[in-house]
Amino acid sequence: MVQAEENKEVLTEQSPIIELRNIDKYFGEHHVLKGISLTVKKGEVVVVIGPSGSGKSTLCRTINRLETIDSGEIIIDGVPMPGEGRKLAQLRAQIGMVFQSFNLFAHKNILDNVIMAPVEVLHMPKQQAKEEALQLLKRVGVESQAAKVPAQLSGGQQQRVAIARALAMHPKAILFDEPTSALDPEMINEVLDVMTELAAEGMTMVVVTHEMNFARRVADRIIFMDDGSILEENTPEEFFEHPKTQRAQDFLNSIKEH
Amino acid sequence: MSVQELLAEYGDKYVLALLTTWKLTALAFSAAFVIGIVVTVMRVSPVKPLRVAGDFYVQIFRNIPGAALLIVLVYALPYLNVVLSYFTCVLTATALIPAAFCSEYLMAGMNTIALGQIEAARALGMNFSQMIRLIVIPQALRSSVLPMTNLLVATMLTTALASQVPLNPTDLTGIVAHINTHAVGGVTAFLISAVLYCATAVVIGQIGNLIDRKARILR
Ligand SMILES: Nc1ncnc2c1ncn2[C@@H]1O[C@H](COP(=O)(O)OP(=O)(O)OP(=O)(O)O)[C@@H](O)[C@H]1O
Ligand SMILES: [Mg+2]
Numbered sequence: 001m002v003q004a005e006e007n008k009e010v011l012t013e014q015s016p017i018i019e020l021r022n023i024d025k026y027f028g029e030h031h032v033l034k035g036i037s038l039t040v041k042k043g044e045v046v047v048v049i050g051p052s053g054s055g056k057s058t059l060c061r062t063i064n065r066l067e068t069i070d071s072g073e074i075i076i077d078g079v080p081m082p083g084e085g086r087k088l089a090q091l092r093a094q095i096g097m098v099f100q101s102f103n104l105f106a107h108k109n110i111l112d113n114v115i116m117a118p119v120e121v122l123h124m125p126k127q128q129a130k131e132e133a134l135q136l137l138k139r140v141g142v143e144s145q146a147a148k149v150p151a152q153l154s155g156g157q158q159q160r161v162a163i164a165r166a167l168a169m170h171p172k173a174i175l176f177d178e179p180t181s182a183l184d185p186e187m188i189n190e191v192l193d194v195m196t197e198l199a200a201e202g203m204t205m206v207v208v209t210h211e212m213n214f215a216r217r218v219a220d221r222i223i224f225m226d227d228g229s230i231l232e233e234n235t236p237e238e239f240f241e242h243p244k245t246q247r248a249q250d251f252l253n254s255i256k257e258h
Numbered sequence: 259m260s261v262q263e264l265l266a267e268y269g270d271k272y273v274l275a276l277l278t279t280w281k282l283t284a285l286a287f288s289a290a291f292v293i294g295i296v297v298t299v300m301r302v303s304p305v306k307p308l309r310v311a312g313d314f315y316v317q318i319f320r321n322i323p324g325a326a327l328l329i330v331l332v333y334a335l336p337y338l339n340v341v342l343s344y345f346t347c348v349l350t351a352t353a354l355i356p357a358a359f360c361s362e363y364l365m366a367g368m369n370t371i372a373l374g375q376i377e378a379a380r381a382l383g384m385n386f387s388q389m390i391r392l393i394v395i396p397q398a399l400r401s402s403v404l405p406m407t408n409l410l411v412a413t414m415l416t417t418a419l420a421s422q423v424p425l426n427p428t429d430l431t432g433i434v435a436h437i438n439t440h441a442v443g444g445v446t447a448f449l450i451s452a453v454l455y456c457a458t459a460v461v462i463g464q465i466g467n468l469i470d471r472k473a474r475i476l477r
Pocket of ligand 2: 056178
């Protein structure tokens with residue numbers, strides 16, 4: 001009886017926001033994702049690490065199908081994600097994405113960058129979108145830049161705007177692909193701080209990063225990838241203190257040397 | 259005849275001719291612009307037949323002489339029971355050709371858009387038409403103001419085709435032919451038209467520069 005209650009709890013409260021089942025992905029002959037399965041629950045922060053070329057970005061981009069897949073299933077909050085069409089766009093709109101290179105719309109000012117998708121895709125009234133956008137810009141600390149265009153902002157500011165742009169869609173989760181790798185060192189923390197806050201507020205996040213301190217502090221779970229496979233999946237404590245595979249030990253040693 | 263004599267006798271007609279040239283230029287360029295955008299959207303659309311049709315359009319109209327197109331419109335279309343007024347024929351010829359170039363300039367403008375912005379738009383849930391309307395075309399337009407300015411001038415020069423058909427009032431080139439059949443205007447008659455063409459082109463160029471400065475995308 002108690003057991004049944006608990007199971008029900010698990011099913012309703014912890015149904016995954018993101019579920020990948022047996023994803024295979026090839027670039028030509030090159031097998032880049034090899035039967036990847038991954039589940040991300042609501043409020044979870046999953047940090048993906050691994051050597052260059054191991055498929056981290058591809059995995060991240062596969063979640064909202066910016067990359068096509070060759071087999072497997074992607075399920076967003078219980079709904080299977082199709083390969084194309086209106087349904088795909090709808091599901092994508094529920095998953096935010098933050099890129100290494102910010103990718104703000106160069107011809108629009110900061111405020112318009114943030115309100116564009118809510119107005120056009122979610123059909124939010126413009127006034128409401130503006131109010132929310134200003135709130136979000138304030139939250140990430142760039143409200144004074146609202147009237148400028150992206151090129152007038154520093155990299156750190158642009159990346160915080162990109163986070164605000166993703167948040168404006170009220171996403172169920174946000175994917176980050178090396179969000180600080182293109183930044184000057186002094187700007188890395190201003191972006192990581194925003195991400196840390198988001199995590200604390202319960203945002204579901206998948207983060208590809210080389211920032212090991214961030215991973216240690218913020219991750220609920222570490223995914224270690226190598227050569228297209230997930231080799232280890234563990235809590236940060238366990239992973240960093242007792243990596244199980246030789247590959248993970250080598251990887252951790254190699255970054256310690258830097 | 260001297261410039262003074264010509265202007266005294268034909269001044270009013272020159273004004274009308276200038277207005278005709280302006281009118282043809284404005285109408286033809288507006289049409290070319292709209293057609294150019296439509297053709298460009300076709301060329302980048304996910305639907306293969308549309309892409310092929312768009313490319314085909316550009317290949318045809320980029321490579322056909324204006325005079326040949328005008329002859330087709332004036333002499334061949336009536337066989338298909340399509341009889342257009344002379345004005346419409348000139349307008350059509352001077353719109354269809356620049357439209358092909360307009361599309362080429364837009365395609366070049368699109369190449370300046372970072373692929374990442376397209377991905378960001380897709381990740382935000384935008385569909386193809388939203389991406390085209392909100393990101394691609396606006397940026398392509400902003401980065402092609404100067405070529406478009408040149409295209410506007412080229413379109414104006416192409417409207418001289420109007421001189422090949424009977425039009426009343428005629429255009430800046432037609433007026434020269436008109437004067438030279440009624441009097442001996444000689445090169446001077448053409449000189450006046452040339453000055454008016456040049457002056458218009460200079461004004462267009464200045465306005466183009468102004469718009470370019472305002473529209474240019476900071477990167
Ligand atoms: N568009 C592409 N076409 C062909 N091969 C690609 C493409 N994108 C990535 N690859 C290859 O797929 C593999 C995985 O790339 P991916 O970018 O996912 O690695 P990564 O783990 O993100 O690496 P990094 O840490 O350098 O960003 C690499 O071998 C890469 O060369
Ligand atoms: Mg990567």
